[in-house]
Amino acid sequence: MNVLTPGEPFNVSPDRITAGGDRPPAVEVLSAEKVFSNGTRGLAPIDLSIADGEFLTLIGPSGCGKSTLLKLIANLIEPSDGRLLWWRGEFAQVGQDGRRFAFVFQEPTLMPWARVDANVRLPLELADVANAKAAPAVAEAIERVGLSKFTRHFPRQLSGGMKMRVSIARALVTNPNLLLMDEPFGALDEFTRNNLDADLIKLWWERKLTTVFVTHSIYEAVFLSTRIIVMAANPGRIFRTMTIDAPQPRDEGFRDSAQFAAYCRELSTWLAEASLPSAPGAAP
Amino acid sequence: MKPLLQSETFVRIAAPLAVGVVLFGLWEIGCRLASIPVYLFPKPSDIFESLIHNGPSLLRALMVTLRVTLQAFAAAVVIGTLVAFMFVQSRAIEVSLFPYAVLLQVTPVVAIAPLIIILVKNTQLSLTICATLVALFPIISNTTLGLRSVDPGLANYFRMNRAGRLKTLIKLRIPGALPYFFGGLRISSGLALIGAVVAEFVAGTGGRSSGLAYEILDAGFTLDIPRMFAALFLITLAGIGLFGAMVVLSRLALSDWHESEIGAET
Numbered sequence: 001m002n003v004l005t006p007g008e009p010f011n012v013s014p015d016r017i018t019a020g021g022d023r024p025p026a027v028e029v030l031s032a033e034k035v036f037s038n039g040t041r042g043l044a045p046i047d048l049s050i051a052d053g054e055f056l057t058l059i060g061p062s063g064c065g066k067s068t069l070l071k072l073i074a075n076l077i078e079p080s081d082g083r084l085l086w087w088r089g090e091f092a093q094v095g096q097d098g099r100r101f102a103f104v105f106q107e108p109t110l111m112p113w114a115r116v117d118a119n120v121r122l123p124l125e126l127a128d129v130a131n132a133k134a135a136p137a138v139a140e141a142i143e144r145v146g147l148s149k150f151t152r153h154f155p156r157q158l159s160g161g162m163k164m165r166v167s168i169a170r171a172l173v174t175n176p177n178l179l180l181m182d183e184p185f186g187a188l189d190e191f192t193r194n195n196l197d198a199d200l201i202k203l204w205w206e207r208k209l210t211t212v213f214v215t216h217s218i219y220e221a222v223f224l225s226t227r228i229i230v231m232a233a234n235p236g237r238i239f240r241t242m243t244i245d246a247p248q249p250r251d252e253g254f255r256d257s258a259q260f261a262a263y264c265r266e267l268s269t270w271l272a273e274a275s276l277p278s279a280p281g282a283a284p
Numbered sequence: 285m286k287p288l289l290q291s292e293t294f295v296r297i298a299a300p301l302a303v304g305v306v307l308f309g310l311w312e313i314g315c316r317l318a319s320i321p322v323y324l325f326p327k328p329s330d331i332f333e334s335l336i337h338n339g340p341s342l343l344r345a346l347m348v349t350l351r352v353t354l355q356a357f358a359a360a361v362v363i364g365t366l367v368a369f370m371f372v373q374s375r376a377i378e379v380s381l382f383p384y385a386v387l388l389q390v391t392p393v394v395a396i397a398p399l400i401i402i403l404v405k406n407t408q409l410s411l412t413i414c415a416t417l418v419a420l421f422p423i424i425s426n427t428t429l430g431l432r433s434v435d436p437g438l439a440n441y442f443r444m445n446r447a448g449r450l451k452t453l454i455k456l457r458i459p460g461a462l463p464y465f466f467g468g469l470r471i472s473s474g475l476a477l478i479g480a481v482v483a484e485f486v487a488g489t490g491g492r493s494s495g496l497a498y499e500i501l502d503a504g505f506t507l508d509i510p511r512m513f514a515a516l517f518l519i520t521l522a523g524i525g526l527f528g529a530m531v532v533l534s535r536l537a538l539s540d541w542h543e544s545e546i547g548a549e550t
């Protein structure tokens with residue numbers, strides 16, 4: 001275990017993380033940039049390699065392009081220049097075994113007319129998996145998020161946190177290899193958020209499920225991540241990278257540790273710097 | 285067990301009923317006190333008597349009107365839904381056809397009814413066409429609105445999962461459109477009845493109808509005012525029945541999930 005010493009640079013080159021694994025990176029962003037149709041430069045050219053099994057968090061002031069970067073990774077939008085590779089392949093191959101990803105939005109986006117199990121079954125249904133074949137996977141995914149007693153409930157009968165759990169179960173049911181989450185717990189109260197964070201990191205640890213997570217919360221970022229990308233705005237770019245070298249699996253004890261506090265303090269300083277208009281790399 | 289007055293269902297039924305009884309009572313007493321002649325303004329008791337006396341012929345007329353109404357309503361639902369599906373498939377189709385749907389809506393049925401009755405030989409059919417024209421628009425506009433009002437997050441989710449048009453329609457657009465569709469049904473069912481009665485009036489002046497509107501016309505010719513009121517009463521009853529049926533249908537379909545049909549207890 002890496003013990004943190006004051007003044008030690010957190011800034012680690014991404015290579016150090018990717019080089020360690022023998023499996024290919026899940027996603028490679030190769031000088032991808034995004035210029036919106038109105039001429040705004042959403043993202044300066046970005047190079048980023050997301051290692052298999054890592055929990056990567058994107059954090060930064062609003063307008064820094066963290067959601068844009070996530071959408072590029074999800075292929076929801078196309079880069080204006082540069083390219084992306086998924087498991088060393090093109091996007092057309094995504095969806096095959098071992099190359100699946102799932103997306104969790106900020107809102108639970110559940111179908112209000114469908115019960116929990118039907119909502120969780122949706123991605124399988126859209127992939128033409130027969131109901132009988134899907135049933136065990138659906139039950140397992142619901143079980144994993146702790147909602148087995150609520151299988152036959154409608155979304156309106158659930159709390160905000162439970163709805164989010166359903167949304168996560170729906171993402172897990174396809175057995176994805178990459179989980180993309182866009183501020184999934186941003187609208188929840190802190191207690192619920194901490195609970196979900198704890199469950200999420202357990203899920204990640206059990207499955208070694210590569211996760212890209214966007215958040216505004218420093219505590220959430222430090223608690224969950226193996227690596228944090230701090231982004232800055234104008235144009236959106238990677239400001240600095242922080243590796244969180246804390247033992248796994250993490251639990252609530254980690255939140256109380258001096259190490260956790262030190263990381264949070266440092267990250268907070270970085271975010272403040274990234275928010276300054278004169279931050280390095282900013283457009284003149 | 286709760287006292288009867290605190291039960292919501294009881295109050296909901298009893299309160300309007302009590303208002304009705306009081307109103308009819310005042311009407312009866314007022315007519316008697318002022319001794320208004322029956323041929324000017326009949327008392328409720330006269331109307332009731334006429335209802336019993338003319339029962340068989342009025343009931344036959346009611347059946348005729350209801351048949352036209354239900355046929356027109358069914359036609360409006362089928363055609364309206366199909367048109368709405370067409371509209372949401374392509375903006376071009378909607379833009380080019382929607383003005384004509386509006387045209388249909390704003391043209392008074394009394395104005396086109398004579399034309400249709402002349403053009404279509406079969407009276408029943410011509411009346412149904414008139415009533416359908418009246419009932420069609422709410423279905424088209426509500427269903428189109430509903431099919432378009434898709435939660436953008438869910439639409440995004442379907443796109444990300446590479447769901448095709450048909451799957452998106454069946455699994456996302458149609459369920460999401462149901463509350464709007466049922467709203468359209470409620471309006472349209474009433475309009476179908478109005479359309480049927482108006483068309484019967486137009487046809488009735490030519491002596492080619494036998495529905496409740498014809499009964500009203502005929503009663504007017506013979507100054508049988510109680511029969512006129514009795515026919516009117518049956519039309520109202522039919523309208524309430526239709527509306528009630530739509531309310532029940534909508535509750536059956538939506539009570540599980542939609543805010544509009546979820547009671548205060550949840």
